[in-house]
Amino acid sequence: MSGSALAIKLGNWINRQLTKRGIAHHLYVTNWPQTLDGCAEAWIVGGDGTANYFLNKYKNISIPLALFKGGTGNDIFWKLYGNINREEQLHKALTSAAKPVDAASCNGAVYINSSGIGFDCEVLRSRKSIRIIGGHLGYLYVVLRKIFSFREPTFTIINQKTITGKFLLVAVNNSSRTGGGFLVTPNASLTDGLLDVMLCAPLSIFSRLRYLPVIEKGNHLKYPFIKYTQEKEITIEAEKTLYAHLDGELISGNKFHFKSLPGFVRIKY
Secondary structure (H helix, E strand, C coil), X not given: CCCCHHHHHHHHHHHHHHHHCCCCCCCCCCXXXXXXXXXXXEEEEECHHHHHHHHHHCCCCCCCEEEEECCCCCHHHHHHHCCCCHHXXXXXXXXXXXXXXXXXXXXCXXXXXXXXXXXXXXXXXXXXXXXXXXXXXXXXXXXXXHCCCCCCCEEEEECCCEEEEXXXXXXXXXXXXXXXXXXXXXXXXXCCCXXXXXXXXXXXXXXXXHHHHHHHHCCCCCCCCEEEEEECEEEEEEEEEEEEEECCEEEEEEEEEEEEEEEEEEEEC
């Protein structure tokens, strides 16, 4: 589980519930085991970053997983479970069958929900502000700050054909929501074996402010400044070294190779 106060509180509650039911278990906060040998399943308490850390620590995971909402954005949880409370989630973790869920890789690292290069990484670099304010509101606050200063880099997008140009947003997502509420790739599914790629052309500051609520609600795909495709594999090159995020975890480089990983994990939901 995550070391955040919310996750620790939730983890302790789960611990008590399992103890009452006589279910054998171990609770790990910071000192996670080196392997999961002997474990029947794993329950992850935290947000998207905690799930990302878990999948990259245990890349050959084969046991079923369950997620509990204890992070800032909780976008993976929302996609799988909706807005259920902890009692309902505990019931699902105890009774639901594990189902295959896709993941994706970028430069050898694994993620489940979303990845972005450029603008949203500049937002995430201000994660201290996001966490202080909390959730979607914190993310929105930093987005509004960055809208006035960000300059679009030049990218080369390589899939069936090559596109070179400046883009405000470059998202390669496995799921539909990011930032605790922005439906950047509203058509994305965790079970279709495809990555949803959304490119947003340069926009003036006025247009950025105008269309931010449109993108937040997922109503932006009809506009001419948006390119939206679904891919199994794609490479994105930048004119200079940039940050990219994988479920909120930052990496850097000037070449990013993405690949869909169908049915990579089994999750009880």
